[in-house]
Amino acid sequence: MPAAHPQPLWQQRYGSADAPSAEPGNALIEQLLAHRSVRAYLDQPLPDGTLETLLAAAQSAATSSNLQAWSLLAVEDRQRKARLAALANDQAHIVQAPLFLVWLADFSRAARLAERHGRELQAVEYLDSLLVGGLDAALAAQNAVLAAEALGLGTVYIGALRNNLQAVIDELQLPPLVFPVFGLCVGYPDPSRPAAIKPRLPQSVVLHRETYRLDEQEPRRLDDYDRQVDAFYRAQGLENPPWSRQVIDRLASVDSLHGRERLAQVLHRQRLALR
Numbered sequence: 239m240p241a242a243h244p245q246p247l248w249q250q251r252y253g254s255a256d257a258p259s260a261e262p263g264n265a266l267i268e269q270l271l272a273h274r275s276v277r278a279y280l281d282q283p284l285p286d287g288t289l290e291t292l293l294a295a296a297q298s299a300a301t302s303s304n305l306q307a308w309s310l311l312a313v314e315d316r317q318r319k320a321r322l323a324a325l326a327n328d329q330a331h332i333v334q335a336p337l338f339l340v341w342l343a344d345f346s347r348a349a350r351l352a353e354r355h356g357r358e359l360q361a362v363e364y365l366d367s368l369l370v371g372g373l374d375a376a377l378a379a380q381n382a383v384l385a386a387e388a389l390g391l392g393t394v395y396i397g398a399l400r401n402n403l404q405a406v407i408d409e410l411q412l413p414p415l416v417f418p419v420f421g422l423c424v425g426y427p428d429p430s431r432p433a434a435i436k437p438r439l440p441q442s443v444v445l446h447r448e449t450y451r452l453d454e455q456e457p458r459r460l461d462d463y464d465r466q467v468d469a470f471y472r473a474q475g476l477e478n479p480p481w482s483r484q485v486i487d488r489l490a491s492v493d494s495l496h497g498r499e500r501l502a503q504v505l506h507r508q509r510l511a512l513r
């Protein structure tokens with residue numbers, strides 16, 4: 239995938255202003271820099287063993303206290319994918335992708351283990367455990383994303399799976415102490431609708447050294463970034479609002495949570511994050 243880019247990868251990732259002179263010169267890092275979310279897939283099945291390969295990559299990620307407090311639910315049934323898509327903002331790529339992975343924070347396995355040993359698990363009710371399970375699931379998922387990209391596949395995360403969380407839990411028949419953190423579409427990218435590398439914020443506004451210090455150039459650099467993302471959208475034929483407005487709109491009102499404002503109640507029903 240990283241081969242044959244019109245511009246050097248650093249330049250695509252940051253724009254010409256911020257690009258250092260040399261490319262990383264490392265195949266894995268080049269693959270990381272070439273990441274893009276894929277929202278158009280071919281109607282082509284995945285080779286046998288792909289799921290197992292992605293899972294092995296995922297399970298190779300670091301995991302907090304080696305708890306391995308996550309599970310993976312693989313959905314290939316078209317009807318089930320369609321029902322999940324309907325619950326996740328009608329995103330067509332969920333149905334189109336041959337494989338839809340649901341990444342679960344999962345303390346139910348530990349609870350079953352404890353029960354066999356006649357013990358209770360008080361710590362799983364605390365917010366930190368939800369973070370641990372969510373972080374474990376995210377690290378695992380990102381490893382699977384990288385493995386998929388290395389195999390020439392494309393992916394896109396589906397956070398909208400939390401929009402109708404209770405319905406998703408019911409559809410997937412998730413027991414207590416299990417929480418779907420997000421979904422992930424996996425499939426062969428449709429070459430007729432290619433995705434491009436989306437520019438990121440300049441390193442200078444993201445990186446702090448030793449202590450958190452505001453860069454007085456931040457407003458100017460964010461305005462520059464807005465212009466850069468505008469140019470990116472135009473090149474993609476997209477008419478999106480500027481990046482800064484997207485950020486503000488996404489966070490300004492509860493409406494933009496699209497149902498996720500009810501997360502705490504659903505989590506409590508799952509016996510998670512009670513305190």
Ligand SMILES: Cc1cc2nc3c(=O)[nH]c(=O)nc-3n(C[C@H](O)[C@H](O)[C@H](O)COP(=O)(O)O)c2cc1C
Nearest residue numbers: 273274275277329394395396397398399420435436
């Ligand atoms: C946790 C998470 C949830 C996301 N949810 C969605 C989603 O529901 N639908 C979607 O199209 N993209 C989703 N994305 C993809 C982001 O929009 C995308 O990563 C971001 O715009 C940067 O683009 P890039 O991945 O192509 O670099 C999600 C990404 C993450 C990390």
